[in-house]
Amino acid sequence: MTYCVGLHLREGLVLLSDTRTNAGVDNISVFSKMQVEEVPGERVLAVLSAGNLAVTQAVWNRLQEGVQLDGTRQTLRSVPNMFRAAQLVGQAVRDVYAADGPALKAQGIGFDISLMLGGQIAGEAPRLFLIYAAGNFIEATADTPFLQIGEHKYGKPILDRVVKHDTPVADGVKLVLISMDSTLRSNLTVGMPIDLLVYRADSLSVTLRKRITEENAYFRSIREGWSAALRQAYLEMPRPDWVP
Amino acid sequence: MTYCVGLHLREGLVLLSDTRTNAGVDNISVFSKMQVEEVPGERVLAVLSAGNLAVTQAVWNRLQEGVQLDGTRQTLRSVPNMFRAAQLVGQAVRDVYAADGPALKAQGIGFDISLMLGGQIAGEAPRLFLIYAAGNFIEATADTPFLQIGEHKYGKPILDRVVKHDTPVADGVKLVLISMDSTLRSNLTVGMPIDLLVYRADSLSVTLRKRITEENAYFRSIREGWSAALRQAYLEMPRPDWVP
Numbered sequence: 079m080t081y082c083v084g085l086h087l088r089e090g091l092v093l094l095s096d097t098r099t100n101a102g103v104d105n106i107s108v109f110s111k112m113q114v115e116e117v118p119g120e121r122v123l124a125v126l127s128a129g130n131l132a133v134t135q136a137v138w139n140r141l142q143e144g145v146q147l148d149g150t151r152q153t154l155r156s157v158p159n160m161f162r163a164a165q166l167v168g169q170a171v172r173d174v175y176a177a178d179g180p181a182l183k184a185q186g187i188g189f190d191i192s193l194m195l196g197g198q199i200a201g202e203a204p205r206l207f208l209i210y211a212a213g214n215f216i217e218a219t220a221d222t223p224f225l226q227i228g229e230h231k232y233g234k235p236i237l238d239r240v241v242k243h244d245t246p247v248a249d250g251v252k253l254v255l256i257s258m259d260s261t262l263r264s265n266l267t268v269g270m271p272i273d274l275l276v277y278r279a280d281s282l283s284v285t286l287r288k289r290i291t292e293e294n295a296y297f298r299s300i301r302e303g304w305s306a307a308l309r310q311a312y313l314e315m316p317r318p319d320w321v322p
Numbered sequence: 323m324t325y326c327v328g329l330h331l332r333e334g335l336v337l338l339s340d341t342r343t344n345a346g347v348d349n350i351s352v353f354s355k356m357q358v359e360e361v362p363g364e365r366v367l368a369v370l371s372a373g374n375l376a377v378t379q380a381v382w383n384r385l386q387e388g389v390q391l392d393g394t395r396q397t398l399r400s401v402p403n404m405f406r407a408a409q410l411v412g413q414a415v416r417d418v419y420a421a422d423g424p425a426l427k428a429q430g431i432g433f434d435i436s437l438m439l440g441g442q443i444a445g446e447a448p449r450l451f452l453i454y455a456a457g458n459f460i461e462a463t464a465d466t467p468f469l470q471i472g473e474h475k476y477g478k479p480i481l482d483r484v485v486k487h488d489t490p491v492a493d494g495v496k497l498v499l500i501s502m503d504s505t506l507r508s509n510l511t512v513g514m515p516i517d518l519l520v521y522r523a524d525s526l527s528v529t530l531r532k533r534i535t536e537e538n539a540y541f542r543s544i545r546e547g548w549s550a551a552l553r554q555a556y557l558e559m560p561r562p563d564w565v566p
Binding site: 094170227231234235236238239240247248249251252253254256260263264267276278285286296299300303304305307308309310311312314315316317318319320321 | 362383473474476478479480484491492493495496499500504507508509518520521529530540543544547548549551552553554555556557558560561562563564565566
């Protein structure tokens with residue numbers, strides 16, 4: 079599996095993905111699940127993916143080669159806005175399904191992928207989308223300013239409680255790392271290193287792109303600090319004095 | 323869905339289950355998922371269930387009626403030890419599968435249930451089992467002193483970090499309520515009220531059985547306190563000063 083989380087904040091976007099892929103428990107590899115297209119001054123788009131690696135890589139390859147949309151071959155570098163970019167990713171998913179779906183089905187393999195697309199194209203605000211295996215999509219809004227794909231449950235309680243649209247970007251980075259840590263701690267199919275992308279609104283260039291390894295001092299402080307803080311919070315909750 | 327969690331502690335057992343069942347989002351009901359058999363001075367057994375309600379109720383009905391095991395009809399009140407009790411529950415699951423499995427399959431409905439069995443029968447220590455849809459089972463040990471069925475992911479990070487075999491029973495109650503709260507907060511298919519059972523080792527009678535509602539003052543203090551503590555812990559984590 080995979081865990082990817084994206085925050086759609088007033089100050090910009092924070093995207094985080096793990097890198098573990100596995101075909102059975104004895105075949106584990108590191109693959110980045112975050113692909114970035116950048117035309118400084120004009121656009122930054124990032125695609126995060128979860129699910130069957132052959133399928134998600136096929137989607138990415140098609141996106142780079144160009145996908146038919148509105149009667150012409152387009153890429154993430156040519157689409158005029160983020161809505162068209164989300165449609166393009168969805169169309170790439172549908173094209174892969176048309177090409178590979180029957181053969182996958184014949185082998186009993188589901189077409190279970192999902193993607194996240196975040197970024198900004200000059201002329202509109204940053205946007206963040208979740209694209210389903212059917213090629214349709216939803217968009218994060220100020221009401222629910224985060225999206226997740228893959229193993230999303232372990233890391234959701236902290237997001238549900240804390241993230242707001244006006245959370246500062248730096249706090250958002252802290253938050254997605256805590257959310258990722260909870261997932262890493264409880265699920266073996268999500269693994270280090272992790273890829274972080276920070277995009278400040280209207281900068282139209284990548285603010286920060288960073289691979290975080292086990293040795294990263296900040297992430298270690300989060301891991302150790304968060305575990306200690308959870309244990310401490312648990313200790314400080316009142317004890318049920320009504321239990322005989 | 324459902325969330326049930328059981329702790330196998332040195333001092334005894336702590337079992338907690340929610341009560342929500344749903345057939346679609348517009349058909350939500352309250353059903354207890356915890357059934358208890360008690361013969362004071364001799365045995366206490368509790369069965370918690372997750373999955374298709376018709377199937378889990380059928381399992382419970384068969385257990386009460388008696389299930390063939392070792393060539394004779396037995397119930398949870400007649401089996402000589404906890405291993406046989408787990409076998410009996412497993413056999414009841416297999417009997418229901420034999421009776422209803424084909425008809426369920428014809429309707430495209432999976433036989434996706436799981437059960438937890440905890441308790442003590444005089445002559446051996448308390449034990450806690452998780453019984454699968456195949457009727458086989460695993461047992462909690464001192465190394466991993468908790469078991470979960472149903473929507474287990476949201477409430478797992480705190481268990482992974484805190485629970486030990488020598489956690490006192492009162493702390494165990496606090497812990498399962500925190501774990502349940504995280505699940506309730508993030509997943510609509512798990513709902514209040516919740517059923518708690520505490521069993522102190524070697525007492526051979528139910529120590530505490532309690533239905534906890536929204537109005538329960540202690541659970542409210544956990545809900546509010548835990549959310550506040552998580553937010554506080556997040557605030558106290560260092561901010562990443564390396565984010566531009």
